[in-house]
Amino acid sequence: MGVLRIVTFLFLVSCLWPSWGLCSGGAKPAVKLPKAKTIAELAARYDSSSCQECHEEIYEQWENSLHAYSILGTPRTAPTVLTGVDKGLKLFPYSGVKEDKDIQVRHLMFCAKCHLPQLEEATDDVAVEIVKTIRAWMKEEDEDKAEELEEKIASLNIGCTVCHNTRAIIHKWQYGYPQPDTVYGAQEGEHEHPDFTKMAKSPQLSESIFCGQCHGEGPNFELDEPSQCATLYGSYLFAYIPEGGHESCQECHMRKSGLGHDMQAYRSETMRKMALRVDIDSTSYFWRKNKAEGVIPMALVNVEFFNKCGHAIPDG
C-alpha cells in the first residue's frame, strides 16, 4: 500500500512538474490596453527598436528577415492583401464589404492571423487605414512618397514582442497567460526595459509547435472565410515526422543555418544548400525506337532529389 502511495505521489509530481518548472505565465490580464486607433499607434505598441540597444546582433538579424516585413512582404504580400479585398471580400455576397470603408479587423484576419496577429488589438479604422495605405503605395509614382508609404506598411510586422510576449505561451490554461511586463525566452529574472521588466522561460519557444502557430497545418477553419497559405507545420507533423525526422524548425532555420533571428527560406542560398541532396547520373546510347523513326542517338540524365527539410518544398 505504501509503495502504491509513493508511486501515485511520484506520478502526480511528474504531471505537475512541467508547470512548476516553466510557470512563466499568469492569470489572464484583467486590464486590456485600449484598442489602437491608427497604424502609428499599433506600430508603436509593437515597436522593436527599444530591444535593439541591448540585442543589437539579434535585431540586425531580425531586420533582414521577412518577419520584419510581414505585411509588406518581398514586397508581394501587401498587393496580395489588396487582391484579397478586391477579388474576394468585395465580391463575396455575405462579407458585408462593398467599399474599402466597410473593411473591419475581422475581414483582414485571413491575412493578419499570421502576418499581423496584433491587429486584433486595433480598431476597424486601422484595418481601413492599412488597405488605404497599401492602395496609395501601389499607385504612388513619386519615389520619396512611395518610400514613406512603404515604411509605414513595414512598421507593421512580426516584431520581438509578438513572439517573445503575445505568442510566447500556447497552452495558457496550463502555463498561464503572457504577462504584459514580461519578455519570454530562455532565461528568467529581471529585464532592463521600461515596460518589460521581467524575463521568464517560454515553455515552447524553441519547439516546432511554436512556429506552427503561423506556419500552420492548413485552412484557418476558425475564420468565417477560411484562408490558407502556410502549411509547413502540417507537413512537418504528418510527413517529416512519420519518415523519421526529428529536428525542430529552430534547429535548421536558426542554429544550423547560423542565421539566428534572420529566419530565411528559399530566398537564402544557405537554406537552399541545406535543403536538398541532388545526385545526377548520365549516360548515352543508341535507341532503336521504331521502324518509322529508326535509331535515335540519345543522352539520358537521371536525377535524384532528396529533400532534407522538415517539410515539403516549396511551400508557396
Place this chain on the structure above:
Amino acid sequence: MPYPGRFGAGAEMGRGPYEKCGLVRDTSLPPLRTVKESFEIPFPYADVEKDGKKTRELTADELNVNTTLWYVPFGEFDGNEVAFFSDERKIELKSEWIWRK
C-alpha cells in the same frame, strides 16, 4: 487572392500558397524522401544521302547538359524564379556508329 480559386471544391486547381486546400495533385518534394526524374535528350543528327544510300549521321557527339531545379512561384520566368540547384556536365557519344535502318 488568398483563397483557393474554387474554394477547395471540384477538380480545378491553381498555383499559390492559398490554393493548397484545392490541390488535386502535389508536385512538391516530400520531406526525407527521394524523388527521381529521368530526362531523355536526343543528340542532334541529320538524315543524309551518301553513295545513293540514305543514312543518319550524328552532327554532334558531345552535349553540354545543364540541369537546374527551379522554383517558379508564379509559373513563369518573371524574375521571381529561384534556382535551388544547378549542375553542368558533358555527355559524350563517341563510340563508332554504323547506321542501319
